[in-house]
Amino acid sequence: MTRRELSKDTVMQSAFQVLKAGQIFDGVQARGPGMVMIENGLIRDVDFTGAVPPENATVTDFGPAAWLLPGLVDAHVHLCWDASTDAVAHVTNDDPGAVLDTARTAAVTALRTGVTTVRDLGDRDYLALTLRDQVPPTQRPEIVAAGPPITTRGGHCHFLGGEAEGAEALLAAVRERTERGCDVVKVMAGGGNMTPGSNPLHQQYGPADLRLIVEEAHRLRLTAAAHVHAADAIGDVIDAGFDTIEHFTFMTLDSAGLRDDLLDRVVKQRIFVSLTAGMVPGTPPPPPAIAARIDAMIDVATKVIASGARIVVGTDAGIEPSKPHHVFPYALVQLAGLGMPTLDVLRSATTEAAEAVGLAGRKGVLRPAADADVLVLDSSPVADVSAVADIRAVYRAGHRVPGN
Template sequence: MRALRAARLFDGIGPGLVERPLLLIEDGRIAAVRAGGEPEPGVDVLDLGQATLLPGFVDTHTHLAFDAGDDVVGRLTRADEATLLQRMREAARASLAAGVTTVRDLGDRGYLALRLREETAEHPGAGPTVLASGPPVTTPRGHCWFLGGIAEGEDGVRAAVRERAERGVDVVKVMVTGGDLTPGSDPYGLQYGPAELHAMVAEAHRHGLPITAHAHAASGIAAAVAAGFDMIEHCFFVTEDGVDFDRRVIDSMARDGVTASLTLGALPGGPPPPAHIARRLPALAAGLATLKNAGVTLALGSDSGIFPVKAHGSYPYGLTAMVGFGFTPVEALRAATSTAARACGLATRKGRLVPGLDADVIAVAGDPLADPSLVHRPVAVFRAGERVA
């Protein structure tokens, strides 16, 4: 058994901090959390001084196969399997070093994330715990078609979901609309009709799998919610003209327990957002407040890998982005820990610092409730009780 001591601890729920905590770890799990006191004789104690202990971050949306360069699609399509898997390993390690101890990979090529899942399960220092969707289901020449998940028609999309279930994925990802990353696809247009969307939801649930929808656009969000999807990725309700947070759809999300996986945050120093995006920001902030006030579950993802400012390891900037959009530091931390873990089906393993859960712990230098930017620079990272950074 070993123990961690620090000045403070955030347990993943809050609302405040535990002062002078002592966190005991045994066999990769949290054995106890105490406010003050001394461990039993013989327990090895690591004192992290004025740091705050936090649950390891859970990234609900990443792409380990994308290298966050200037030619993401070209480099991926030109890479052979061995090269691509090695890049994914490097991306996983970069995420872990930033305090992300669990990732949900929502789009790879050739189900390589399933192989990485096994590697990191065996060796905690190799990367975060990995949940994987395999190639996202999409239409011919649709968003991310180059990842290999093309399917159309009710029979075709059902077969695609069955294939993923047989492969052992953790979640089914569907490109309900197009996306900016794929030339020729329409970010505002639906790629599938109601019958196909309902068929995919029914098949995923028949296999006991959650199903999540790529949808920035209001039209795609409405269609996915109507079809019974469990989660919406991005969920920014954009239109060609601006932003339209449809209250009827939002109320349906709250009633049906549909989670919004918000892909916020980016590394500083990048180019300013294009004018059409900058114009949407005030309405986006108001819309996110509407989601929160309506009771929609909000979890935090990164979409890491798609652009240079979304490099692997940039996830903590999503927390400060949430604060910038009007959320409290506690709300942002919950979205990145306990809520994200629950949204990924891992509430009994991840996201909180309580006895019985995995000893995935990070430490930041100081009080993140007073200075949320401290999460950008963790001073220690532990996964399954093993110090990995």
Template sequence: MTASTTAPSTLVTTDKVITSFDPPRTMAGAAIGVRDGLIDWVGPKDAAPADRYEQIVRLPGTALPGLVDAHVHLSFDPDVADPISDALDSVRARVTQTIESNGRRFLERGVTTVRDLGSMRGVVLEAGRGLGRGTWLGPRIVAADQPITRPQGHAWRIGIQSDSATSARAAVRDLFDRGAGAVKIMVTGGRMTVGTDPLSVEFPSHLIAAVVDAAHEVGLNVAAHCLSVAGIRAALSAQVDSIEHGTFISPNGLGCDEETVERLAQEIAQSGTYLCPTINADYPGRHPIPFEQRLHWVSILHRVGVKVIVGNDTGIPGLPPDLYPGALRALESAGMSSAQVLHSATALACQALGLGRNSGTLAPGLAADLIVVEGDPLADLRALSAPALVMVGGRTVAGSRT
């Protein structure tokens, strides 16, 4: 396996290049030059300095930025019923195998960046470090490593348990020192942890705010697991960077009223907080809130201007990386245009992950994370289902034509 830094310089020519989605910028008969892991040229095919590249890849179809899944658990095996027990009971090698398998499967779906929002200590960080060394065949990883949770709180068996602002700050510092690229906090209980309540708010607001402060001090964004209305309110007032799930569960169960959702959605929009709804058209049945209801909440979020990003919760039981396209179709069903969905799956998600300016678009100077698909995804998102070429950091890592 070659390191990304030694991948041959490549000129990719296609029928069409979509460089970004907000608004969609397309170029017919275009080419992208890739060198040393970065894009170094984008423009019309005929004007491309072809002799400057070691290889030329000519493909029909459309080139676009690689896709993002903003909420995954690479170390969970989606084929087991209790992935946290499975992860803890397994030897490290077994977990590493799961991470590698999930990583490869993401590449096949054109996903070039993932944000891992909770794993046992160190395993995903270690995989992510392999990208630069050429030992990791998977997407670029922004990893939260261990989630911060209250004692015995959601995912406590893999998390860092905290019950004070002081220990929470220390946890953030420790995660940062070990290489975490994001901080995950469990603001409410979760369905996968026995004895926790999705309705509850697990931390006093000053502790959530302490996590946010400590994370921002070292340049990390905070993703808050929030299932309930109360949890979303608590996370918003502590100014977290993204709300994960955001399913608006209320004490009346499914009966959260439209007005509450609408009002809260407007607050989220005004605050600029990202929302990752972890909704998937191919995984409709296993949630306590009916799929149509969740879709309706997402349509409200989108309508009032919330920055909705694509994330699947990949790794939870029954949700392998292969289902990634279902997340895009769910957002489309919630009323987003294909360009808006793709913006949410590229540049907007990259912003939420705290990646650099313009990240998730195709432009000189940016990481060469891109895909080529047959057909035009702006006309039909199904064009994304089997990419012909997938490149991460300038290295071709998957695709039917490679």
């Protein structure tokens, strides 16, 4: 490649498009002016030399103030949940067609906010897979799907249909998810706040069951994610070898309190922590159990960030009104407000999250052979991470998303 023109070998004699901007964050670092070359839905090359695009390229120059970023990755969403005051009733009782419509709308909403990949960690009737099959990739985010989370009888989110207890049933549950085309196994290792009769301080599965699930998931080349709040259950999840730990709040009876020994293990073992972040201002407050502990939970999150743990952003979008499916930018602002440097925030939402959800190299990076999921911003997210809301354009698999 010369500074004057990209080689014919590089473009393979075929027309493609070029996106230019004054700055590029490639998923790892902020670079200078450059261009991203896209062909057949993939990134063909990323150039910072000032080369002239070839004559057969369609060039879009967003100007010197614009930034190009990899599409963002939300590591924990619920596309089938409508973010209403009773999202549980909707996802449980409405007919499958209505719930699928909710998921379709949620996917479009997320995509327009620059979230080009989501990990759906709890649907009903495997509807996230139905959505993935029915909607073309350019019209929705990439969907990393768990199906209904595995839970105990009457346990947290049992109404989604994932109840399983005992070794044979647990193995069968993991295998069913593989056969249906899921990418990740989600396990309710402890209780939760959204389910009547469930308690987030209670463990739902013992150490042997958790290890069994993880070993079978890994044998079948699935990743494993654990919903967990209380310290003892967090310890069991670490022992079992889960790939990501969801929430990681260290809830106690009336507050939340970090266990330094468990955090140290997570840091040393480089386990991904999916912090639940992001609330849209002006919306109703979170459930009482969360609201009563919110200050203590923020203190825990601040210490987790300061520890150097591998943090990714999981909004839990859909579960209640403060978490609609456009909440992701607010989550990044919250992490920055808790002391995470802006470059680390951006990495957590791109390269780190892509690795956590099993898509390292394909998502969250601007480099050759990665998917051409690109976010174009009007101003610098490094100077102020809230710039992620100043969207000029979103590209999914090389196609510009309508509405931006």
